[in-house]
Amino acid sequence: MSRQFVQNVLSRLDYKIITSIIPEGSRVLDLGCGDGELIAWLMEHKNVDARGVELMPELVQTAIARGASVYQGDIETSLRDYPDQAFDYVILSQTLQQSRHPLRVLRGMLRVGKRAIVAFPNFGHYSVRLAHLFSGRAPRNRLFPYEWYDSPNIHFLTVDDFEMLCAKENWPVERSIFLAGQREIHQFPNLMSEVAVFVITSR
Amino acid sequence: MVVETQLVTFPSLALDCGVTLAPVDCAYETYGTLNEARSNAILVCHAFSGDAHAAGISKEDGRPGWWSDMVGPGLAFDTDKYFVVCANVLGGCRGTTGPGSTNPATKAPFGMGFPVVTIGDMVRLQKLLIDHLGIARLLCVSGGSMGGMQTLAWAVLFPEAVASVIPIASTSRHSAQQIAFNEVGRQSIMSDPDWREGNYYSGPPPKRGLAVARMVGHITYMSDDSMKEKFGRRLRQRAELGYDFSAEFEVESYLRYRGSQFVDRFDANSYLYITKAMDYFDLASGHGSLGAAFEKTRARFLVISFTSDWLYPTYQSLEIVSALRGRNRDVAYCELPSTYGHDAFLLEVEEQTELVRGFLASTFRNIGRAASL
Structure with missing residues (x-):
C-alpha cells in the first residue's frame, strides 16, 4: 500500500477518528464507501472483515480493483438483505444528509450492526448561519460547496438535530466527536463543529 | 505460448x-x-x-x-x-x-x-x-x-x-425466456431430417438445423445497439434491394456465416445435451x-x-x-x-x-x- 494512499486516508479527519474507534478484527460495513479507501485501509491495518456499498459504478470498480468487497447498489436496499446484527460497526460517512429516508437508513444500520458510526457535516456551524443571514441565499461554503440546484444533499441537519433524534429513538450515544478543520472541538459543538461523528448503539 | x-x-x-x-x-x-x-x-x-x-x-x-x-x-x-x-x-x-x-x-x-x-x-x-x-x-x-x-x-x-x-x-x-431460446435451438436441430434421432455419426450431420440454432444463439448474445452499430440496415455487396430472398442485409449474411462456421466445430447432439444441462440448472x-x-x-x-x-x-x-x-x-x-x-x-x-x-x-x-x- 502506497504511503500517498495512507496519507490520503489519514488526512481526512473523520476517517482518522473512525479508524481509531474500530477495534482490530471487527466486522465492518461501510455505506456509501466511495472508492473503498477507508475499508481497504481498515482491511490492511486492522485486519477487519469489511464490506462496502456504493452507488456509482466507477467508484465500485476502483474499490473492487483495490481488493475491497464492495457492491454496487443503494444503501436502503442493501441494508434490507442483511441478517440482524451481522456487523460490529456500520459506517455512514458524509452520506446521511444525502439519503432519501435518513431515519430508515439509521434504523437499518442499527438492525444489521451492533453499533453505527455516523459522520455528517453540521448545518448549524456558524459559517453556515452567517452565510444564510447575510446573503439571504441558500448557504454555500467549504462544508456545503454546492449550488442549491446541483447539491447531492437533500436533508440539512445540525448536531442538535441529531442528538434530539437519538433521544427520541432511544439510541444511546456512546461517543460523539466534533471537528473543525484538523482540530477537535469541545465547546459549543452545534455552533463550532464543521463535522460531527457519532457512535450510537441499538438497545 | x-x-x-x-x-x-x-x-x-x-x-x-x-x-x-x-x-x-x-x-x-x-x-x-x-x-x-x-x-x-x-x-x-x-x-x-x-x-x-x-x-x-x-x-x-x-x-x-x-x-x-x-x-x-x-x-x-x-x-x-x-x-x-x-x-x-x-x-x-x-x-x-x-x-x-x-x-x-x-x-x-x-x-x-x-x-x-x-x-x-x-x-x-x-x-x-x-x-x-x-x-x-x-x-x-x-x-x-x-x-x-x-x-x-x-x-x-x-x-x-x-x-x-x-x-x-x-x-x-x-428463466422461462432462456429455456425458450434453447428450445428453439433444439427443435431446429431435431427437425432437420439429417438428425435421424441423433444417429447421424455415420452419415451427414444435421448441418442446417445446427446452423439455424446457432443463428438464434448469436442474436441473443448481441444487443439492439450492438447490432445497429455493427450492421444497421446496410446491404451486402449491392446498392439496392433485390426483391429476393438471398442474404441481402449484412446482418443476414453475418448470421448465416456464423451458423455455417459453427457446424464444422460443434456436434449437434452436444448442443442438445448442453442446453438441457443449462435449462435444468437451478x-x-x-x-x-x-x-x-x-x-x-x-x-x-x-x-x-x-x-x-x-x-x-x-x-x-x-x-x-x-x-x-x-x-x-x-x-x-x-x-x-x-x-x-x-x-x-x-x-x-x-x-x-x-x-x-x-x-x-x-x-x-x-x-x-x-x-x-
Missing part, C-alpha cells in the same frame, strides 16, 4: 440422473506453474460453445484461446502468478466424453443414448481433474454465462475446495431457497453483470448477490456499462481485468495471511 490439449481418463462418474458413466475422458489445458504450496490454482469454466483451449496458441490448429484476452502472462488471470486450468465440459464435443463419444457397451457413438447431464455433473468431473492435478483448494473458479453457473455450483458442491468464485453474466437458474433446487443453497459456502464472490445483457440480465446477478448478503457472505458486485449485450463478458476486457486482478490479488493475499497465522 503454444499449448496442447491433454486428456485424462477417469474410471467412472456417477451422474445426477442416476446413471454411472464409465470410463470418462476429460480434455484440459493448463497455463502457468503450480506453486509449492499449491495455492495459486485457478479453474476457468467455458461457456456453452467453448472448449478446453482458453488461452495461448493451440498446437493443433494455431487458434488463440476463447479467453486469450483475459488469461495469459500479465493479463487478468496472470499466468506468471497463477496456475490456470480449463477443461472441456462433460457432454461436450471437444475431447471430453459426450454424445459423440463411443459407448463402450455398443462400440458405437452414444447419440441420444448418452445420459442427460447437469451443470453439477460437469463440476464433479472438473473436481476429479483438480484432484488428479493434486490441488486440494482452488484459489478461484471463474467463468461467464454457463461458465458462471459452474462457478456457483463449485461454491455450493465443494465449499472447502474453492477460496473464491467469479460468476460473470450468469444466473442461479434459467441452484436453489433441493435447498428450499437460494440463500439456503449458499448456507455452506465459504468462498468470496465477485459477481459481474453488464448493462446491455438481456440474455442474462442484471436482475439475475442481483438475485445471487442478494441471497449471498442474506447469509452475510463476502460478496463484491459490479454492473459494468457495455453496449455489447451478453457478448460483453468476452469483449469488455479492460474493466473486467481491473476487477478480476484486484479481487484475485486480495484473495491470494488473504490466503497467505491465513496460512501464516
Whole structure:
C-alpha cells in the first residue's frame, strides 16, 4: 500500500477518528464507501472483515480493483438483505444528509450492526448561519460547496438535530466527536463543529 | 505460448440422473506453474460453445484461446502468478466424453443414448481433474454465462475446495425466456431430417438445423445497439434491394456465416445435451431457497453483470448477490456499462481485468495471511 494512499486516508479527519474507534478484527460495513479507501485501509491495518456499498459504478470498480468487497447498489436496499446484527460497526460517512429516508437508513444500520458510526457535516456551524443571514441565499461554503440546484444533499441537519433524534429513538450515544478543520472541538459543538461523528448503539 | 490439449481418463462418474458413466475422458489445458504450496490454482469454466483451449496458441490448429484476452502472462488471470486450468465440459464435443463419444457397451457413438447431464455433473468431473492435478483448494473458479453457473455450483458442491468464485453474466437458474431460446435451438436441430434421432455419426450431420440454432444463439448474445452499430440496415455487396430472398442485409449474411462456421466445430447432439444441462440448472433446487443453497459456502464472490445483457440480465446477478448478503457472505458486485449485450463478458476486457486482478490479488493475499497465522 502506497504511503500517498495512507496519507490520503489519514488526512481526512473523520476517517482518522473512525479508524481509531474500530477495534482490530471487527466486522465492518461501510455505506456509501466511495472508492473503498477507508475499508481497504481498515482491511490492511486492522485486519477487519469489511464490506462496502456504493452507488456509482466507477467508484465500485476502483474499490473492487483495490481488493475491497464492495457492491454496487443503494444503501436502503442493501441494508434490507442483511441478517440482524451481522456487523460490529456500520459506517455512514458524509452520506446521511444525502439519503432519501435518513431515519430508515439509521434504523437499518442499527438492525444489521451492533453499533453505527455516523459522520455528517453540521448545518448549524456558524459559517453556515452567517452565510444564510447575510446573503439571504441558500448557504454555500467549504462544508456545503454546492449550488442549491446541483447539491447531492437533500436533508440539512445540525448536531442538535441529531442528538434530539437519538433521544427520541432511544439510541444511546456512546461517543460523539466534533471537528473543525484538523482540530477537535469541545465547546459549543452545534455552533463550532464543521463535522460531527457519532457512535450510537441499538438497545 | 503454444499449448496442447491433454486428456485424462477417469474410471467412472456417477451422474445426477442416476446413471454411472464409465470410463470418462476429460480434455484440459493448463497455463502457468503450480506453486509449492499449491495455492495459486485457478479453474476457468467455458461457456456453452467453448472448449478446453482458453488461452495461448493451440498446437493443433494455431487458434488463440476463447479467453486469450483475459488469461495469459500479465493479463487478468496472470499466468506468471497463477496456475490456470480449463477443461472441456462433460457432454461436450471437444475431447471430453459426450454424445459423440463411443459407448463402450455398443462400440458405437452414444447419440441420444448418452445420459442427460447437469451443470453439477460437469463440476464433479472438473473436481476429479483438480484432484488428479493434486490441488486440494482452488484459489478461484471463474467463468461467464454457463461458465458462471459452474462457478456457483463449485461454491455450493465443494465449499472447502474453492477460496473464491467469479460468476460473470450468469444466473442461479434459467428463466422461462432462456429455456425458450434453447428450445428453439433444439427443435431446429431435431427437425432437420439429417438428425435421424441423433444417429447421424455415420452419415451427414444435421448441418442446417445446427446452423439455424446457432443463428438464434448469436442474436441473443448481441444487443439492439450492438447490432445497429455493427450492421444497421446496410446491404451486402449491392446498392439496392433485390426483391429476393438471398442474404441481402449484412446482418443476414453475418448470421448465416456464423451458423455455417459453427457446424464444422460443434456436434449437434452436444448442443442438445448442453442446453438441457443449462435449462435444468437451478441452484436453489433441493435447498428450499437460494440463500439456503449458499448456507455452506465459504468462498468470496465477485459477481459481474453488464448493462446491455438481456440474455442474462442484471436482475439475475442481483438475485445471487442478494441471497449471498442474506447469509452475510463476502460478496463484491459490479454492473459494468457495455453496449455489447451478453457478448460483453468476452469483449469488455479492460474493466473486467481491473476487477478480476484486484479481487484475485486480495484473495491470494488473504490466503497467505491465513496460512501464516
